[in-house]
Amino acid sequence: MFLLLLSWLTIRSGVAQQQQAPLKLWYSQPAEKWTDALPIGNGRMGAMIFGGAEHERLQFNEATLWTGRPRTYARPGAAQYLPQIRQLLAQGRRAEAEQLAEQHFMGLRDHEETYAAEKAAWLQKIRAVSVAQATAAPGWQPLAVPTPNGWESAGLGLEGMDGVVWFKTSFELPAAWAGKDLMLSLGRIRDQDVTYVNGQLVGTDEGISKKRRYRVPAAALRPGRNELSIQVLNYADKGGLIGVKEQQPVFVVYPEGAAPETGVALNPAWQYWVQDQEPPLAPSYQASYQPFGDLLLDFPHTSGVTQYQRQLDIGQAVALTQYKHNDVPFIREYFASAPHQAVVSRLSAAGKGKITFSARLHSPHKNFRTYRVDDHTLALAVQVRDGGLRGVSYLRVKTKGGRVTVTDGQLQVENADEVTLYLTAATSFNTYQDAAANPEKRAAEAMKKVAGKSYESLKAEHVRDYQQLFNMFSIDLGHTPGEKLFTDARIRQFSPATDPALLALYMQYGRYLLISSSRAGGQPANLQGLWNESLTPSWGSKYTTNINLQMNYWPAEMLGLSACATPLFSLINEAADEGKSTAKEHYNARGWVLHHNTDLWRGTAPINAANHGIWVTGAAWLTQPVWEHYQFTQDQAFLRREYPVMKAAAEFFVDFLVKDERTGWLISTPSNSPEHGGLVAGPTMDHQIIRELFRNTTAAAQVLGVDADFQQVLTEKARQLAPNQIGKHGQLQEWLEDKDDPADTHRHVSHLWGVFPGTEITPAADPKMLQAARTSLLQRGDEGTGWSLAWKVNLWARFRDGDHALRILEKLLSPADNATGSEQGGVYKNLFDAHPPFQIDGNFGGAAGMAEMLLQSHAGYLELLPALPKAWPSGEVRGLRARGGFVVNLRWRNGELEQVEIASEAGRPCEVRYADKKVSLATKAGKTYQLNRQLQPL
DSSP states (O other): OHHHHHHHHHHHHHHHTGGGSOSEEEESSOOSSGGGSEEEEOSSEEEEEOOOSSEEEEEEEETTOBSBOSOOOSOTTGGGGHHHHHHHHHTTOHHHHHHHHHHHTSOOOBTHHHHHHHHHHHHHHHTTSOHHHHHHOSOOEEOOSOOTTOGGGGSSSOTTOOEEEEEEEEEEEOGGGTTOOEEEEEEEEESEEEEEETTEEEEEEEOTTSEEEEEEOGGGOOSEEEEEEEEEEEOSSOOEEOOOSOSSOOSEEEETTSOGGGSEEOOSOOEEEEEEOOOOOOOBSSOOBOOOEEEEEEOSOSSOEEEEEEEEETTTTEEEEEEEETTEEEEEEEEEETTTTEEEEEEEESSTTOEEEEEEEEOSSTTOEEEEEETTEEEEEEEOSSBSOEEEEEEEEEEESSEEEEOSSOEEEEEESEEEEEEEEEESOOBTTBOOOOHHHHHHHHHHHHHTSOHHHHHHHHHHHHHHHHTTOEEEOOOOGGGGSOHHHHHHHOOTTTOHHHHHHHHHHHHHHHHHHOOTTSOOOBTTBTOOOOSSOGGGGOEETTTHHHHHTHHHHHTTOGGGGHHHHHHHHHHHHHHHHHHHHHHOOSSOOOOSEEOTTOOOSOOSOHHHHOOOOHHHHHTHHHHHHHHHHOOHHHHHHHHHHHHHHHHHHHHHOEEOTTTOOEEOOSEEETTEEEEESOOHHHHHHHHHHHHHHHHHHHHHTOOHHHHHHHHHHHHHBOOOOBOTTSOBOSSSSSOOOTTOOOSOOGGGTTTTTOOSOOTTTOHHHHHHHHHHHHHHOSOOOHHHHHHHHHHHHHTTOHHHHHHHHHHHTSBGGGOOSTTOOOBOTTOOBBSSSBOTHHHHHHHHHHHHHHEEOTTSSEEESTTOOTTOOSEEEEEEEETTTEEEEEEEETTEEEEEEEEESSOOEEEEEETTEEEEEEOOTTOEEEEETTSOBO
16 A cells, blocks of 8 residues: 555656656546557557546557458569550550559459459349338438548447448528529548439449539429438448548539539438448458457546546556546556567556456457456457458456456456456467467467566566667757646647757657567568557558658667567568569569568559559668668678578569660669659659669678679669759759659659668769759658658758758647648647558658757768757767667767767777768777767767
8 A cells, every 4th residue: 555655656746847757648638539549569469548537448459460361462464564564654655554554464452353243243232222211211320421531430330341321411492592403512422322312313423532513403302301312332441421622612502503602501410321231342452450459447437536647658668547536546557568468457546445347348340259268357359351360369357355257248346456457469360371370379378478477577577678679779858848748738839949858759759669569570560550440541551662661660770779670671571572473473573572562461562553553662672671780780690691682672673674765774664753643664763772772782792792793783784774863943853754843742752762761862972963852852842741741851861951850840740630631740649640640650750860860870971960950959869870880879069069979889990070070980899989079089
């Protein structure tokens, strides 16, 4: 009892003295939505903690629960169409090239062979229900329209539902419109609609990009009230009326020929009725990451809750919810243990017998099942609808005092002094080629390993394991009274001048998220890291490889988290195996290729659409982190092991590149400049990536003393590649032709890859090209979504413009909940990055960008404080890592370097530059070198 009260007093003291413990996110109210909740993770299991006093929710994931199954992704015989596609592009006939590629060059979709017949039979069944029968059916329920993210987000139990849903409402016909034909504006609909007014068909269409505006003939109208009925067919992903991006009013009727603004609004009291929720499985190019379930705790705290607080301590990776109920302190702690592969929680109170609650396991997956395992354990079993994976989760309770009752539906705790909850989860995934594991056995084994240990020992081991990674780095940008504010208030009031410590917290939070979502032996961090609550997440929450997956790992090497990149290297090797068949079937080439997405099953073929899905340099880009890891660690054993994937990626382009008849250069065709401008020949980004691939592979071969002849081939090919070009607007051209639009503000800045993350455009190597790249970035502007803003931070850091980089960081930390427009980034209340919606790459890219502002080493030397903004006049950073195997500690005062410490791990020569000063050090492994602001030894 005394220890609990002491803990409570310590926590409350910490609230008043937040500067003593700044590495915390903290709030004065529970989470209202998922992007308010606090994330914990161990690299395989992740949970979002909502922190409700009366009702607690832990939404949890397991990294291998996806749709899909092991299968073939490459389309046999696609390569026979490659010459014709190239010829059409060379002739400027892009639309025809895209059409041909759509028909014959995209990858295989799951279920595509059987879908047409199954769909026809299903449509015949659902069309047997007439509009009159539907509108008269029992069970209609209210639903707010529009639903921007589909009916799945309406909170009505429709999560993940595909099928047929009817909607109905009404409108009043003004007497003055009698005898006039009307227009009905419904905005956008997913996927197909059949729309009736007063039982008469007025229109039907398919496709979410099409705006539904239907003519309603006067003969179909009635005086006064008119009934609108819409049958919405949704084959996959989200469904519903989503008309929220129109420039003109939607959900209105108006006279034909009149302005929509003069219209009459539809009655907002919409209703819906589910006709069918079992459509055939729609063809899908790749799989989607899935939620697992929810742990729901219900407490008898209906009133009397005071002094509420929830927080996430990223220094220990422990979340906490605390409050008083009827003046009794209650505390809940949560962490995700990597050593024991479980989510663990302790519930305590300042008094005996005060803890009473029920625990349930729930899942958005249809037909999930819960069941009693023993007198202290409840289980959850789920089956993914689109694919073969199964999952099982175990929840076990251990109490001090009180009574425990377990049924098939819930776990009940009554009048306990203290409670520990253990949550494990497992799936039937073995490897990307095998999904036949026994998830119940795995969940039970994990529970057996963890349940016998005390909470204190589990927490101590968890913190020790976590801090071995987290404590490798620290940063101090100064402290202000802003740190005393709750995190959501800090975000609302943020400016770099008044709260620089929020940026330091944001940087460390990026490291926390990477440690939590990417650990050795697991899967890499995906588009949402490890956390996802939706059966239909945006972009499948996959691995998008035209920047997003790579951005996830930008901070790994510089910020002391090399160990967290291990899952990325596993994915690269697995994708390389799969990518060999894609290289052969689609390009008749050696080596391996990866297009702009992959998934749990390591698909590498082009997906979605030809105008952006045929992008060939994903594999080439993914070899850059391999070479970077070697440069930072000087680990030759690692390089020797991973060199084959670099060589194979280079072999593909030796075979793939063709000579452009107009210029004589080697070019990449077909491809695109992600995700901009359609299918083209010779995009600048491709050539930058390929040059760097050839250069890095050559350098790796030299380090290892292998493949001398292949080195010569790569050097010659690189010399013949189409070079970077400066266009008529002073810009770095995005394409082979000079066709950039200086008013174009597209969020991708792909042609600037050679500045960052590439290394070929530097002040020393090509100052004119660097200026052209800067001009391009100025033309694109400072706006963007989360990850786009993060990329711009890194680019402005490479341009040595710290003040501009900081302006972008300020946008990156703007409150996303207040944002307007689909292109507005920022952060949510829990500091998750907003694409929008949530994508974790912006968190990682922003952290990397701050590191680039303080130290750069890509040009062959250590450049200290290359982009220090005026708003960071004094500060200190410890544990920055640099290429060559160096660990760097920096301290600066009044905008100038004060001292630097450089620890040499590999004994490599080290050139150091600051402002106009430079010094060369002949270092020895294990030695540390201290220099002053003049770069003189101390």
